[in-house]
Amino acid sequence: MKPLVHPALDDITVEGILHALSDPTRVEIFSRIADSGCSTNCASYLTVGEKAVPKSTLSQHFKVLRDAGLVRSERVGVEMQNRSRCAEIETRFPGLLAAIIAALKAQAGERASARPRKKRS
Amino acid sequence: MKPLVHPALDDITVEGILHALSDPTRVEIFSRIADSGCSTNCASYLTVGEKAVPKSTLSQHFKVLRDAGLVRSERVGVEMQNRSRCAEIETRFPGLLAAIIAALKAQAGERASARPRKKRS
Numbered sequence: 001m002k003p004l005v006h007p008a009l010d011d012i013t014v015e016g017i018l019h020a021l022s023d024p025t026r027v028e029i030f031s032r033i034a035d036s037g038c039s040t041n042c043a044s045y046l047t048v049g050e051k052a053v054p055k056s057t058l059s060q061h062f063k064v065l066r067d068a069g070l071v072r073s074e075r076v077g078v079e080m081q082n083r084s085r086c087a088e089i090e091t092r093f094p095g096l097l098a099a100i101i102a103a104l105k106a107q108a109g110e111r112a113s114a115r116p117r118k119k120r121s
Numbered sequence: 122m123k124p125l126v127h128p129a130l131d132d133i134t135v136e137g138i139l140h141a142l143s144d145p146t147r148v149e150i151f152s153r154i155a156d157s158g159c160s161t162n163c164a165s166y167l168t169v170g171e172k173a174v175p176k177s178t179l180s181q182h183f184k185v186l187r188d189a190g191l192v193r194s195e196r197v198g199v200e201m202q203n204r205s206r207c208a209e210i211e212t213r214f215p216g217l218l219a220a221i222i223a224a225l226k227a228q229a230g231e232r233a234s235a236r237p238r239k240k241r242s
Contacts, residue, residue: 014224015143022140093227099220103135106214 004066004073009088012069017089017096020068025053026061027104030070034084034101125187125194130209133190138210138217141189146174147182148225151191155205155222 021027046053053061062082065071069089071082086097128137142148167174174182183203186192190210192203207218 014221014228015145015148018139018148018221019143022136022143024136027136027139093224095216095220096224099216100135100139103214103217107135 001075004075006066006072007069009069009085009092012089012092014093014096016068017070017093020064020070021100023061023064025051025057026065029058029061030065030084031101031104033071033082034086034097122196125196127187127193128190130190130206130213133206133210133213135214135217137189138191138214141185141191142221144182144185146172146178147186150179150182151186151205152222152225154192154203155207155218 021030046055046058062071062073062080065082066073069085072085073080073082075081089097142151167176167179183192183194183201186203187194190206193206194201194203196202210218
């Protein structure tokens with residue numbers, strides 16, 4: 001089985017973090033992991049927002065988050081458990097993740113209040 | 122001549138900002154524009170860091186920054202003048218750009234102090 005690779009804290013880059021979080025699905029996954037105090041199972045992200053996410057796509061998203069240093073994954077039996085590395089990143093780039101998460105929440109709030117839900121025809 | 126398109130403030134997204142700033146060259150260009158109080162000329166970015174940036178690549182980088190809502194460009198004669206939209210973005214996503222720029226400066230400081238300049242052979 002392929003080993004799970006996590007970058008050392010010193011090798012985490014701002015550009016890598018921004019790239020990983022520039023995708024709406026990934027950012028939603030990461031926000032949920034960051035909000036959750038404990039490890040979460042990959043399978044709990046098979047629906048993100050209102051979208052079903054194929055398992056292979058989900059694996060790829062987790063790999064990008066892991067490579068950027070945002071999450072730490074661990075195989076537990078047949079499951080993959082993930083937890084955020086927010087606390088570590090905070091020591092190198094204080095305030096960065098908090099500011100991004102706050103901005104995303106502000107944006108989600110605006111979207112929820114401003115736009116009535118539309119169905120595409 | 123193709124018109125320069127700038128998104129309305131309400132159409133600027135966090136994901137768009139993060140994507141635009143996830144490229145090292147673009148982030149360097151944007152930091153310099155944000156640091157500069159006044160409009161800057163595209164041509165002053167033909168060298169970024171120690172790299173020469175081809176004019177066509179530079180145009181593409183400015184387009185991405187413009188589309189993300191990070192800069193406002195204006196044609197003045199044969200030149201393109203650019204200024205940051207930090208103040209506008211601050212009203213929608215307070216602290217976001219400041220946190221990103223601070224993290225990038227911390228990273229640049231670490232790199233400058235930790236690594237002796239290497240030549241690739």
